[in-house]
Amino acid sequence: MSTRTLRPETAEIISYNPATGEEIGRAPLNTPEEVRSAVGRARAAQPAWASLSFRDRAHIVLQARKIVLAELDEIGKLISRETGKPAAEALSMEIVPGLDLMHYFARHTARLLQPNRIDIGQYGFMGRSSQVIYKPLGVIGIISPWNFPWATPLAEVVMALMAGNAVVLKPSELTPLTAMKIGEVFQRAQLPKGLLEIVTGDGATGAALTDVGPEAGLGKIMFTGSVATGKRVAAAAAKHLMPTVLELGGKDPMIVLEDANLQSAARAAIWGAFCNAGQACASVERCYVHESIATRFIELVVKETLALKQDNPAEKEVDVGAMSNERQLQIVEEHISDALGRGARVLTGGKRLKTFGGWFHEPTVVTNVDHSMDLMRDETFGPVLPIMTFKTDDEAIKLANDSIYGLTASIWTGNIARGRRLAEQIEAGTVMVNEVVYTHAIAQTPWGGVKQSGYGRTHGRLGLLELVSPQHIHVNRLPFVPDAWWFRYSTGAGLLFRSLAKRFTTGSILQSSLLLPQMIKRWRERRD
Numbered sequence: 393m394s395t396r397t398l399r400p401e402t403a404e405i406i407s408y409n410p411a412t413g414e415e416i417g418r419a420p421l422n423t424p425e426e427v428r429s430a431v432g433r434a435r436a437a438q439p440a441w442a443s444l445s446f447r448d449r450a451h452i453v454l455q456a457r458k459i460v461l462a463e464l465d466e467i468g469k470l471i472s473r474e475t476g477k478p479a480a481e482a483l484s485m486e487i488v489p490g491l492d493l494m495h496y497f498a499r500h501t502a503r504l505l506q507p508n509r510i511d512i513g514q515y516g517f518m519g520r521s522s523q524v525i526y527k528p529l530g531v532i533g534i535i536s537p538w539n540f541p542w543a544t545p546l547a548e549v550v551m552a553l554m555a556g557n558a559v560v561l562k563p564s565e566l567t568p569l570t571a572m573k574i575g576e577v578f579q580r581a582q583l584p585k586g587l588l589e590i591v592t593g594d595g596a597t598g599a600a601l602t603d604v605g606p607e608a609g610l611g612k613i614m615f616t617g618s619v620a621t622g623k624r625v626a627a628a629a630a631k632h633l634m635p636t637v638l639e640l641g642g643k644d645p646m647i648v649l650e651d652a653n654l655q656s657a658a659r660a661a662i663w664g665a666f667c668n669a670g671q672a673c674a675s676v677e678r679c680y681v682h683e684s685i686a687t688r689f690i691e692l693v694v695k696e697t698l699a700l701k702q703d704n705p706a707e708k709e710v711d712v713g714a715m716s717n718e719r720q721l722q723i724v725e726e727h728i729s730d731a732l733g734r735g736a737r738v739l740t741g742g743k744r745l746k747t748f749g750g751w752f753h754e755p756t757v758v759t760n761v762d763h764s765m766d767l768m769r770d771e772t773f774g775p776v777l778p779i780m781t782f783k784t785d786d787e788a789i790k791l792a793n794d795s796i797y798g799l800t801a802s803i804w805t806g807n808i809a810r811g812r813r814l815a816e817q818i819e820a821g822t823v824m825v826n827e828v829v830y831t832h833a834i835a836q837t838p839w840g841g842v843k844q845s846g847y848g849r850t851h852g853r854l855g856l857l858e859l860v861s862p863q864h865i866h867v868n869r870l871p872f873v874p875d876a877w878w879f880r881y882s883t884g885a886g887l888l889f890r891s892l893a894k895r896f897t898t899g900s901i902l903q904s905s906l907l908l909p910q911m912i913k914r915w916r917e918r919r920d
């Protein structure tokens with residue numbers, strides 16, 4: 393089974409079901425010229441869209457939402473077949489958050505992007521006022537990965553459209569059909585032509601999009617994917633001084649303190665590590681448990697893991713499906729093998745499952761791990777839960793922060809104040825207390841990382857602000873009074889500027905009022 397593109401003879405990519413190896417459909421392999429044309433069409437369509445009211449844009453998004461609701465099961469099955477994940481997971485982790493986000497941004501973008509007045513302090517007493525308005529960027533290029541092929545691009549498409557932009561979406565070559573379904577839904581919702589262009593293909597197609605540049609109308613690239621590709625995208629965009637948002641990988645730690653509810657923490661750990669077959673950027677990739685509760689916690693984790701059902705998700709109700717591609721499965725095997733070579737112990741799982749046709753790996757629990765192992769340093773992106781112990785809170789924080797990544801983290805404790813205090817010490821874009829993974833599903837909260845997990849944000853108001861250009865509009869209502877700092881620089885001017893430095897910059901109205909005689913003198917000096 394191969395997921396590679398056929399180029400250039402057939403000019404198509406083939407999408408396979410990773411759970412069975414069967415072909416499920418084909419999509420065009422768009423050339424760089426076609427990518428450029430797609431950006432051109434989007435650019436041409438965008439101004440009319442930006443001139444619509446938020447209510448009119450919301451109407452289309454809500455129409456699309458209705459179509460998704462009417463086709464929940466069909467869409468869930470498509471996602472399941474293209475990724476290998478259980479349809480239940482496609483529903484809970486992709487479709488439900490997508491519907492919620494569509495509703496939220498359709499209803500609230502107008503408020504979130506309302507022009508806002510800025511308090512400019514004492515300049516306000518001089519008849520001035522300032523306001524920031526938010527203008528669409530034009531065309532947003534969205535490049536998305538295969539692990540959440542519906543939820544990740546859909547959220548960005550909705551936010552970009554609601555902010556008045558057009559979109560060119562490049563999905564992963566492994567999941568083009570799911571992206572094409574997003575396109576079809578919006579088309580049926582009567583989104584005007586050109587506003588959502590989908591370019592399918594491989595990495596070269598993505599590279600072609602980053603090469604288009606702002607002069608051809610592209611305002612920003614929203615990239616979600618690996619650190620290595622993220623760096624390539626940033627370098628390509630930098631050539632055009634094109635801004636980017638990079639949502640990259642993670643090596644997300646979970647810390648279980650001695651006062652945590654162990655049963656909940658154990659269940660959270662296995663869901664956090666094995667949902668989506670461990671292929672979530674926010675997956676629990678490292679678990680640190682206080683040594684005093686480690687034995688009990690590990691017993692619970694192993695027991696819960698053994699109870700999970702794994703099979704072809706299309707045929708049975710299963711908990712853990714297939715991995716989405718063989719390369720990722722090989723990385724998992726390499727990490728486990730490296731860890732075993734350095735003294736790690738596999739408590740359950742540990743192997744590729746050959747009983748099914750596709751790319752399956754057993755949910756795996758590993759102990760005796762340390763930070764010399766790839767399993768604790770590099771993103772594994774598979775169903776593996778390595779568990780290590782710690783003695784003190786400081787040690788736990790040190791271990792959590794000993795990573796090039798900083799996407800999410802979680803702390804488990806019965807003491808919320810302690811949890812919050814420790815959360816603030818962790819280097820990550822999101823830290824959850826007594827929760828794992830799921831905040832990407834909250835439309836209102838920002839999502840993004842620090843360190844090599846990327847920069848910029850998506851979701852929430854901060855995410856929306858990435859998709860607009862803030863413009864400052866400053867008004868002087870007293871244009872007939874020349875500013876004190878304009879020409880000419882007489883001796884009187886020098887004295888006034890010294891006084892400004894001493895009094896005006898204190899921010900005190902009383903101090904500034906003492907400047908009035910000098911100001912009047914300066915005004916008269918220039919009037920004469």
Ligand code: NDP
Pocket residue numbers: 535536537538539540544562563564565566593594595596597598599600602616617618619620621622624625638639640641642672673771773799841845
């Ligand atoms: P990749 O970086 O391999 O690919 C991401 C996207 O970039 C794909 O559409 C890919 O196309 C495209 N691409 C490949 N080469 C280029 C290029 N030179 N220029 C522009 N685009 C290119 O990531 P994966 O698809 O393997 O996704 C897994 C990664 O995504 C993990 O590291 C995961 O942590 C991260 N991720 C991060 C999230 C976050 O929110 N921070 C969320 C989800 C995943 P193609 O597939 O066709 O090659």
